[in-house]
Amino acid sequence: MSDMTCREAGRLGGQATSAKYGRAHFARLGAMASPAPEVLRASAALGGAATRDAHGIDHYREIGRRGGLAVLAVFGKDHYREAGRKGGLAAAARKRAQREGGA
Numbered sequence: 001m002s003d004m005t006c007r008e009a010g011r012l013g014g015q016a017t018s019a020k021y022g023r024a025h026f027a028r029l030g031a032m033a034s035p036a037p038e039v040l041r042a043s044a045a046l047g048g049a050a051t052r053d054a055h056g057i058d059h060y061r062e063i064g065r066r067g068g069l070a071v072l073a074v075f076g077k078d079h080y081r082e083a084g085r086k087g088g089l090a091a092a093a094r095k096r097a098q099r100e101g102g103a
Helices: 006-021 023-032 037-055 058-075 077-101
Strands: none
Touching: 006 023, 037 058, 058 077
């Protein structure tokens, strides 16, 4: 285990990337960074597709399971009960609004 901090590791990684691809690489990345939601969605879709291709679809199932177990360990079953209750109430409210609004 290294005594390197996350900040130091990030700096070294950035320097290695800069040495490999040059400063123009970071300029292109900066130009692609946009707060426009459609650009962010497209970027996320590309990243998700690359992850899917590299690790397979089951990767998402596994990380979701691990995340769920971590939340369970921290917050307990009552957290999920409350989330389910709130979700059910929200769904019922949407149905009621649709009926009353005639939609």
